């Protein structure tokens with residue numbers, strides 16, 4: 001698989017594994033593959049352990065990530081690992097197996113029921129992170145039964161903070177009217193499906209995701225969809241640099257097709273909730289303008 005050209009991908013990899021470097025472990029240790037799950041893990045663990053994330057730099061493309069030795073060591077002492085699964089961060093189960101570690105694995109794919117080959121951007125399903133918080137709380141309660149009630153309460157409190165996301169999704173579902181939309185790649189597809197939109201160019205998007213060139217026929221079709229207004233908006237991942245996408249953004253704008261900008265990773269200074277809301281609000285603005 002060819003690598004995608006990820007914006008600022010050459011920046012150094014930053015890790016927030018500080019909690020794992022202390023030899024004396026206090027409480028349960030949870031290591032998440034990416035920070036948008038790590039934030040949830042930190043909230044659920046609360047005062048009773050440490051929660052760290054391997055990838056917490058928005059400039060790192062999780063699709064291409066390869067763990068360092070330091071990450072391997074951190075995983076070796078983890079009690080629980082939190083992963084996306086479905087092939088997205090498959091280096092994590094490999095690390096766990098390689099270390100002969102008996103860490104419990106909380107996998108979004110398993111919690112939500114996403115099979116290999118299905119869209120792997122599971123955190124874009126509005127139900128996924130709340131379900132993971134509950135699953136992690138249960139797992140923590142098994143390892144540390146004394147604080148079981150607190151873990152469950154922490155998960156409930158965290159999920160309450162996520163509530164505005166599902167509320168907005170339900171509202172947008174009423175306004176989507178099952179319309180067709182175009183995407184630069186499949187990153188936001190689970191969110192679009194949750195809102196009731198249909199994706200018009202799956203084949204094109206898959207090529208971009210895999211770092212290959214979309215076919216001239218797919219590009220021609222997409223341009224025709226813009227000019228004929230057969231799609232309501234065009235979703236673009238701003239973290240991927242591509243001349244093809246840049247020219248398609250211009251074509252969409254020339255045809256008055258709104259652009260909805262999304263990212264694959266948690267932007268700096270955002271929480272999972274503020275990140276999701278910002279993207280859903282971009283869709284809300286499109287719906288409001290088209291009414």
Ligand SMILES: [Zn+2]
Pocket residue numbers: 063121187209264
């Ligand atoms: Zn992706």
